[in-house]
Amino acid sequence: MPAFEAWKSxxxxxxxxxxPPYRWQLVTxxxxxxxxxxxxxxASGDVPR
Structure with missing residues (x-):
């Protein structure tokens, strides 16, 4: 999984x-x-890499 996608997971x-369990992820x-x-x-310093 690309790093930015992993950050968002x-x-x-x-x-x-x-x-992800499915190709598309349901936003809950x-x-x-x-x-x-x-x-x-x-803002807390945890930026996407």
């Missing part, structure tokens, strides 16, 4: 070392929450 409910929370969670991670 925890936002979707699985760990970076897991392959509002997109605004996903963007906020990603922004919080970046």
């Amino acid at each position: 925890t936002l979707y409910g699985f760990t970076p070392d897991q392959e 929370r509002p997109v605004t929450d996903l963007f906020q969670a990603a922004a919080d991670r970046v």
Whole structure:
């Protein structure tokens, strides 16, 4: 899995070392929450590599 996709995996409910269970991932929370969670991670220094 590409590094950026692995970084995003925890936002979707699985760990970076897991392959997504399906080709498409169902988003189970509002997109605004996903963007906020990603922004919080970046602001804390956990940036995509």
